[in-house]
Amino acid sequence: MASAISANRAELLAIATAVATEKMIDKAIVIEAMEEAIQKSARNRYGAENDIRAKLDPRTGDLRLWRVVEVVEHVDDYFKQVDLKAAEKLQKDAKIGDFIVDPLPPVDLGRIDAQSAKQVIFQKVRDAERDRQYAEFKDRAGEIVTGVIKSVEFGHVIVNLGRAEGVIRRDQQIPRETARVGERVRALILKVERQNRGPQIFLSRAHPDFMKRLFAQEVPEIYDNIIEIKAAARDPGSRAKIGVISRDSSIDPVGACVGMKGSRVQAVVQEMQGEKIDIIPWSEDTATFVVNALQPATVSRVVIDEEEGRIEVVVPDDQLSLAIGRRGQNVRLASQLTGRQIDIMTEAEASEKRQKEFAEKSKLFEEELDVDETLSQLLVAEGFSELEEVAYIEIAELAQIEGFDEELAEELQNRAQEALDRREEAARQERRALGVEDALAELPHLNETMLVTLGKAGIKTLDDLADLATDELIAKKRANDQRRRNEKRDDKRDEKREEVSRGGVLGEYGLSEEQGNEIIMAARAHWFADEPEAGVPEVDGGAADADSSQ
Numbered sequence: 001m002a003s004a005i006s007a008n009r010a011e012l013l014a015i016a017t018a019v020a021t022e023k024m025i026d027k028a029i030v031i032e033a034m035e036e037a038i039q040k041s042a043r044n045r046y047g048a049e050n051d052i053r054a055k056l057d058p059r060t061g062d063l064r065l066w067r068v069v070e071v072v073e074h075v076d077d078y079f080k081q082v083d084l085k086a087a088e089k090l091q092k093d094a095k096i097g098d099f100i101v102d103p104l105p106p107v108d109l110g111r112i113d114a115q116s117a118k119q120v121i122f123q124k125v126r127d128a129e130r131d132r133q134y135a136e137f138k139d140r141a142g143e144i145v146t147g148v149i150k151s152v153e154f155g156h157v158i159v160n161l162g163r164a165e166g167v168i169r170r171d172q173q174i175p176r177e178t179a180r181v182g183e184r185v186r187a188l189i190l191k192v193e194r195q196n197r198g199p200q201i202f203l204s205r206a207h208p209d210f211m212k213r214l215f216a217q218e219v220p221e222i223y224d225n226i227i228e229i230k231a232a233a234r235d236p237g238s239r240a241k242i243g244v245i246s247r248d249s250s251i252d253p254v255g256a257c258v259g260m261k262g263s264r265v266q267a268v269v270q271e272m273q274g275e276k277i278d279i280i281p282w283s284e285d286t287a288t289f290v291v292n293a294l295q296p297a298t299v300s301r302v303v304i305d306e307e308e309g310r311i312e313v314v315v316p317d318d319q320l321s322l323a324i325g326r327r328g329q330n331v332r333l334a335s336q337l338t339g340r341q342i343d344i345m346t347e348a349e350a351s352e353k354r355q356k357e358f359a360e361k362s363k364l365f366e367e368e369l370d371v372d373e374t375l376s377q378l379l380v381a382e383g384f385s386e387l388e389e390v391a392y393i394e395i396a397e398l399a400q401i402e403g404f405d406e407e408l409a410e411e412l413q414n415r416a417q418e419a420l421d422r423r424e425e426a427a428r429q430e431r432r433a434l435g436v437e438d439a440l441a442e443l444p445h446l447n448e449t450m451l452v453t454l455g456k457a458g459i460k461t462l463d464d465l466a467d468l469a470t471d472e473l474i475a476k477k478r479a480n481d482q483r484r485r486n487e488k489r490d491d492k493r494d495e496k497r498e499e500v501s502r503g504g505v506l507g508e509y510g511l512s513e514e515q516g517n518e519i520i521m522a523a524r525a526h527w528f529a530d531e532p533e534a535g536v537p538e539v540d541g542g543a544a545d546a547d548s549s550q
Helices: 002-023 027-046 084-090 111-137 208-218 253-258 260-271 286-293 317-324 326-338 347-368 373-381 387-391 395-399 406-433 438-442 448-456 462-466 470-474 481-488 513-529 541-549
Strands: 052-056 063-071 099-104 144-153 156-160 165-168 184-195 198-204 227-235 239-246 276-281 301-305 310-315 341-346
Touching: 002 027, 027 052, 027 063, 027 111, 111 184, 111 198, 144 165, 144 208, 156 184, 165 184, 184 208, 208 227, 208 239, 208 260, 227 253, 227 326, 239 253, 239 286, 239 326, 253 260, 253 276, 260 276, 276 286, 286 301, 286 310, 286 326, 310 317, 310 347, 317 326, 317 341, 326 341, 341 347, 347 373, 347 387, 347 406, 387 406, 395 406, 406 438, 406 448, 438 448, 438 462, 462 513, 470 513
Parallel strands: 165 198, 239 276, 310 341
Antiparallel strands: 052 063, 063 099, 144 156, 144 184, 156 165, 184 198, 227 239, 301 310
16 A cells, blocks of 8 residues: 555656656645645545545655644534543643644555546646736747747637637738738737636737837837837738837938848848838828828918818829828828828818818808908908807907908997897797707706707707716717718719717717716706705605604
8 A cells, every 4th residue: 555655746746747747837836736635635545524634745646644633621513522521632732722733654556536626636737827927928028929829719819828828810910811720920018808718819910009119119210219110000911100209309210220231121021021111200290290101292272171180181182192092092091190180181172171161151140140242251261160260259259350340340240149049949849849948958068059059969858868978969970971082082883871970969060078977967957956964854744744644
């Protein structure tokens, strides 16, 4: 029996050493797992009700087993308790309340017990290995790692990173790039997630940060923070743009990234499978940066709409295709780089648009203010576009317009205010016809026109409005028609394609988030109006009357 015991111990110690070395984990973890396995086998032998402990010497393999028992006056549980007389045989100075050790003879680890022990060990080792992998990679998101392609499963590339495995999902691969098992590959650690089956390390070769990290490896000035990549945009496998700026005025950021005879940028291009890279000087001035971002096209004029977050770019007729790029690629990358939606139009289209807007505004003033065409056009030429601007401007400022005097300015302002009143009344009638409650008209920041819009959207009561989130109420509607039109000019097959992103119900009115919150909270106020004040108990009316009558 003794030889069997020592042979099994020797086998387990050999397994512990081999596994700890192979998995690069602490041998103590494996020894601990072995002790748990031996304890399990001992409980099978002596009874699962016993509190059995095991200690295995990691050098000699000597095994000690013992049972922990409590010294009590009257024994109720013979597995975990002993009386004082029996305890004194184990420990001379034992006294009531002590926990003492009752040594047990070693058990013979039979074949079944040895296999069970191995399973316990390997499970503990797997858990320890997963913890080590997660600890090693959890703070490395954004780094570039090199690995060997292990397999390709359903289009996803599994990469052996040495101590762990990562996956490059299909949407994070460079299009038309072939993955071959056994090849070395570089990728960006996108994120690391802890899951039951172990840490999941997600890699990417298509993310813009992959390109930024490659430049940091090839351009010492970027690594040293002398040059900074402020923005990056990619169409993986085809084309990319980066905006760079230098903290040292004596160093040209574009030239440093290109390198001698293009050596630096070519190293990045080769790693990204021939992806063309436009290196652009970054500027704090949005208009200047947009002009740079649309290179190689020439830009005539840039108009920025800060409220809508859009940029209107006018280019010469012969530069239109170049500015848009193949299937809208150039303008799309420029939009990603600047973080703004860019609308491209020719000089002729811009002129037509201005004329149309001028005519619409002139017509508005002509009809609402009951003035002739010359006067309405003069107002538009002076920068007026809405009735509110005429109604609430200072009389003196309006009178300063050439050909105006105070009397005319006052008359125009009165007519503008009367027109606004007519609009408000018409909107009020329409709102009531839609069934929108008068209570909504008392909420802050809402006018009758907005209430009509709410009514058409089916929001007619305080509860209807109170159920909305702020974004559902005020998020701006962003139409992508112009971007689609830019792409259609180059690809006629997409002529029927149209996309409009949904916004809030009142998104067109330019309400701020703060105003939206105030509206929602005011609509919800009635929910709390009937609640009792803190510290004041509710009193049942009937009970109170009964008490008073007594």
